[in-house]
Amino acid sequence: MNYRIDSHKLHFHPKRVVQWREADTWEKAKEVFPIYVEISPAGGCNHSCTFCAVDYIGYKSRMLDTENLKETIFEMSGLGVKSVMFAGEGEPLLHQDMDEINDFSAIHLDTAFTTNGVLLNKLETIDQCTWVRISVNGGTKKTYATIHRTKDKDWDTVWTNIAKAAIRKGNCALGVQTLLLPEVLPEIQQLYDRCNDLGVDYLIVKPYSQHKFSFTHKYEKDRPDAPDVKERSCKFIFREQTYETQSIPNEKCHATPNFWAYIMASGDVYSCSAYLLDERFRLGNIQTQSFNEIWQGALREANWHFVRETIDISECRVNCRMARVNEYLEELKAGPVGVNFI
Numbered sequence: 024m025n026y027r028i029d030s031h032k033l034h035f036h037p038k039r040v041v042q043w044r045e046a047d048t049w050e051k052a053k054e055v056f057p058i059y060v061e062i063s064p065a066g067g068c069n070h071s072c073t074f075c076a077v078d079y080i081g082y083k084s085r086m087l088d089t090e091n092l093k094e095t096i097f098e099m100s101g102l103g104v105k106s107v108m109f110a111g112e113g114e115p116l117l118h119q120d121m122d123e124i125n126d127f128s129a130i131h132l133d134t135a136f137t138t139n140g141v142l143l144n145k146l147e148t149i150d151q152c153t154w155v156r157i158s159v160n161g162g163t164k165k166t167y168a169t170i171h172r173t174k175d176k177d178w179d180t181v182w183t184n185i186a187k188a189a190i191r192k193g194n195c196a197l198g199v200q201t202l203l204l205p206e207v208l209p210e211i212q213q214l215y216d217r218c219n220d221l222g223v224d225y226l227i228v229k230p231y232s233q234h235k236f237s238f239t240h241k242y243e244k245d246r247p248d249a250p251d252v253k254e255r256s257c258k259f260i261f262r263e264q265t266y267e268t269q270s271i272p273n274e275k276c277h278a279t280p281n282f283w284a285y286i287m288a289s290g291d292v293y294s295c296s297a298y299l300l301d302e303r304f305r306l307g308n309i310q311t312q313s314f315n316e317i318w319q320g321a322l323r324e325a326n327w328h329f330v331r332e333t334i335d336i337s338e339c340r341v342n343c344r345m346a347r348v349n350e351y352l353e354e355l356k357a358g359p360v361g362v363n364f365i
Contacts, residue, residue, distance in 0.1 A: 029264045060285070062110075072172060100127075139159075152192075208248065215259060277348075282345075287299060
């Protein structure tokens with residue numbers, strides 16, 4: 024199966040891309056709603072990973088109001104949002120009502136989770152998800168506990184939960200992701216073998232990317248060799264494009280604030296997840312405004328002009344989530360010589 028994890032999927036949304044291309048004024052741009060929204064239901068986390076990019080936020084013990092979040096998601100679906108990923112600055116499954124929130128039987132919306140997996144057994148609606156991805160950094164209990172800065176027993180809990188999830192997941196794609204850290208590299212084959220034996224659909228190995236605001240710089244200068252794995256039935260996905268890209272390939276960001284958004288556990292909406300707490304990217308708050316009011320409001324208008332006209336993209340994070348999307352949009356915008364000779 025082709026998951027296109029090291030690429031992008033925006034070209035499967037041609038109508039929205041055409042809408043973006045024609046949005047040369049704010050009046051047109053305010054009608055371009057995101058395809059994908061990441062939501063952080065909970066601000067706290069039950070792990071304290073050594074590589075955590077959002078440590079600067081502070082793991083605040085707060086949760087989005089269940090009814091408000093459900094209403095917001097329902098509204099977003101009506102505005103053209105097609106997918107929601109529950110992840111964020113905390114562990115999403117710490118929210119006590121995730122099954123209720125994740126029940127989208129009344130609307131057509133793709134959902135996904137990125138989680139450390141310790142509470143995965145609580146997600147009864149896993150079979151309603153498009154995919155679920157568990158962060159497991161290490162191929163042995165000792166390495167895992169050291170990197171995740173947690174108790175050894177969590178290693179056993181996570182794998183028990185993954186094994187059970189593989190049985191009850193239905194059509195949900197169940198994946199494991201690990202960062203390519205120096206401690207992890209020698210253990211990737213062990214990690215892969217365990218994933219394969221338990222019925223995981225894929226294992227992703229993702230190169231580390233230093234966040235500009237992060238307190239931790241432990242892995243900033245590390246660049247381990249590309250891994251080599253003897254693959255069996257579980258698909259092995261190495262983020263090769265990401266690994267090879269060591270600088271920001273684009274001069275402009277076209278994806279922001281158009282095709283995606285981020286909702287913090289505080290309710291604040293941001294146009295880019297790499298700039299959380301940066302007021303230039305804050306668009307509003309779902310606790311006091313509808314999503315439509317936020318997306319078509321003055322703060323997004325200001326952000327649209329800022330990203331389009333002023334931003335110094337060298338300040339951005341290398342290999343941000345929209346890197347491949349921006350390459351695609353830049354090619355569409357510029358076009359090759361003789362573009363009409365198809």
